[in-house]
Amino acid sequence: MQRQKTDGLEHEILALEMRFWDAVQSRDSETAASLSDDPCIVVGSHGVGEIGHETFSQLMKQDKWTIAGYTLKDVHVRQISEDVVAVAYTVEEEGRLEGKDLKLKAYDCSVWKKVGDRWICVVHTETPHGDPLGAH
Numbered sequence: 001m002q003r004q005k006t007d008g009l010e011h012e013i014l015a016l017e018m019r020f021w022d023a024v025q026s027r028d029s030e031t032a033a034s035l036s037d038d039p040c041i042v043v044g045s046h047g048v049g050e051i052g053h054e055t056f057s058q059l060m061k062q063d064k065w066t067i068a069g070y071t072l073k074d075v076h077v078r079q080i081s082e083d084v085v086a087v088a089y090t091v092e093e094e095g096r097l098e099g100k101d102l103k104l105k106a107y108d109c110s111v112w113k114k115v116g117d118r119w120i121c122v123v124h125t126e127t128p129h130g131d132p133l134g135a136h
Contacts, residue, residue, distance in 0.1 A: 013085050019035060020032055020121065025068075029056065029057040035119075036120060036121050037113070037121060037122040040056075041123045041124070043123075044126045066096050068095045068096070070094070071091070074090045075088075088109040091104075092104070
């Protein structure tokens with residue numbers, strides 16, 4: 001993983017983000033849910049929505065998409081307020097989609113909010129790499 005120099009909070013948030021990725025990779029829905037708001041706002045190529053813990057757990061049980069590995073690059077962490085932090089990065093994933101090997105590059109952003117003594121992800125976005133308008 002490539003990243004910029006981080007202070008304590010940046011390191012903590014990045015560690016939480018990676019813990020979430022590790023949970024998704026290992027299909028540990030309990031850990032993934034514990035790191036997410038209920039529901040969490042999600043934005044991606046399929047649109048905008050909210051996913052609660054129960055729905056997320058059901059999605060993780062499906063074999064449609066499995067992650068064999070991932071790499072985070074170009075990580076940016078910004079503290080918005082005392083209890084809100086955003087993290088954005090490039091992610092390269094390797095896995096299987098509906099039985100076929102696939103490599104995916106995307107740009108992700110998560111917003112973490114401190115609730116009590118722990119951080120939870122309240123918003124997550126993923127934008128696939130590419131220029132659908134052909135501008136570049």
